[in-house]
Amino acid sequence: MRETMPIHTWQVLRDRIVQFLIYASVLLISAVFIWILADLVRGGFAHLSWEFLTESPRDAGRAGGIASILVSTLLILLVAVLTAVPIAWTTAILLAEFVAVDSAFGKAVRFSLHVLAGVPSIVFGLFGNAFFSVYLGLGFSILSGGLTLACMLLPILASTAEAGLRTVPNAYRMSASALGLTRTAALVHLILPAAAPVLAAGLLLGIGRALAETAALLFTSGYVDRMPDSLLDSGRALALHIFDLSMNVPGGDMPAYASALVLVSLLLCINILAMKFAHGLQRRKIMT
Amino acid sequence: MNSSQCTDKLDTFTLGPLEAGPACCDPQPAIQVRNLSLLYDGKAALDKVTLDIYQGCITALIGPSGCGKTSFLSAINRLTDLIPGCNVTGKILVHDQDIHHPDTHAQTLRRQVGMVFQKPTPFPLSIRRNLSLPLNEHGITQKTEVASITEHVLRDVGLWDEVHDRLDASALSLSGGQQQRLCIARALALKPQILLMDEPCSALDPLASGIVEDLICRLRGRYTIVIVTHNLAQARRIANYAAFFWVSGRAGQLIEFGRCQHIFESPSHELTAAYINGVRG
């Protein structure tokens, strides 16, 4: 009989080193995030107040607040998400559930989604301007900005949703089918709930991208900082506001910092909410 | 456990069970398989299988791993449709209806032909919902009815005492054996006329296995059952008919089919004899 080999010290050492590297990189990422947050808080917290959130900007944003900017941002986001989500998710369902992975149609759609995902946002801005603002005559408006963002969100939402649907074990589809469930029933009761966390994560990613977008909105929703009356009014998005304040407005640093702090806090809130929501949805499905 | 009772019954029938099916010695075929060949990505997994499965009887499929038993079962309820690259040729009649006929709806077929998988496949839902979801989809929506069916089938598979106080817990929190019994219960709840069982007892302890065996015996006559098992003693105890599959070349083939007694006591093919006696060839 052979003796059991003892673990070499260098093997132990290697384990230690790998562990150290993993922890170090995690620490590094967290450090970058905390640094940015700390910088924003340091620069912008003093400027932050209730008035800052409830007043409209005056003097090109040097004074006043960001109320109208927030409203415009929200409206643009709403238009974008409400348009993109149904289209993107049905595309994902089609690709993942009804089309064979290696079919020409599936490949073509997936390829075009990949290309779309790689297109720089300024190109979306130019397209949005040409198509929505000029050709469809929507002008510089929240609507054309939102629709342009929707085009940008489509590939992100569709790809993440497809990936999410593909992580659902095939055994669920098989056994649902063997039990005589229709495809729709399996989709609604089993597959979508199982994929919900990933769908939510994708949506979050999309909202994050949309919230931080400037280039695509520059030529579509415009940069009028008044409170919008309707979706056909021009409206300035928060990220665009920050860009404008820091680049074009001398003495706009403080409000720029404060606005950035608001933007990052919003992103944080959306993240936390979406996580909680996805988690809750999954639990509810299991409980009932 | 009354599996010994089962064995007694087995000794008394000649062709088909006495307490079930037609009284005469000429059982009716429920499934007729003719020249069934099955290819995965062009590679044959089953080659020209021809076989009748009799109404109300238990038919055991035996044979070594990889000889195409699971593939054979999935061809019967057309679950092979869901496997990309899987190609089925030949004819299968279920209750005299061609399952590949354009008028035969796959979902209608699968409601007649239930299936229990080799690996337990509970849905990530509560235990209760695992049973009520298919029932609801089959049009049984009345709460009291669903509840009574739930209790009935869970008692049938010997799971009721273990789970009755936690029906709302996730089915994934059950042990492997409990999950498998839940899946058997789920298939039974829909009352299919034909039940395909792919090694239903392989994950079960002897006690649970005994319960399921008794259950299968009780279903004899009311259901047509095709069961895959590697447990030859079990096949011998419960089956009326046995089919022996073997891989020759690369494709699985049906070597011998006949009454269980015949296959186990006087097999006509030497491969069957060798397999049953545990001889490695």
Ligand SMILES: Nc1ncnc2c1ncn2[C@@H]1O[C@H](COP(=O)(O)OP(=O)(O)OP(=O)(O)O)[C@@H](O)[C@H]1O
């Ligand atoms: N989805 C699939 N794609 C490709 N080949 C497959 C697939 N499923 C099964 N096969 C092949 O078909 C053959 C028969 O497989 P099958 O699962 O029917 O065997 P089995 O008799 O059920 O074996 P076991 O007793 O181990 O369950 C095997 O050689 C297997 O590799």
Ligand SMILES: [Mg+2]
């Ligand atoms: Mg198998």
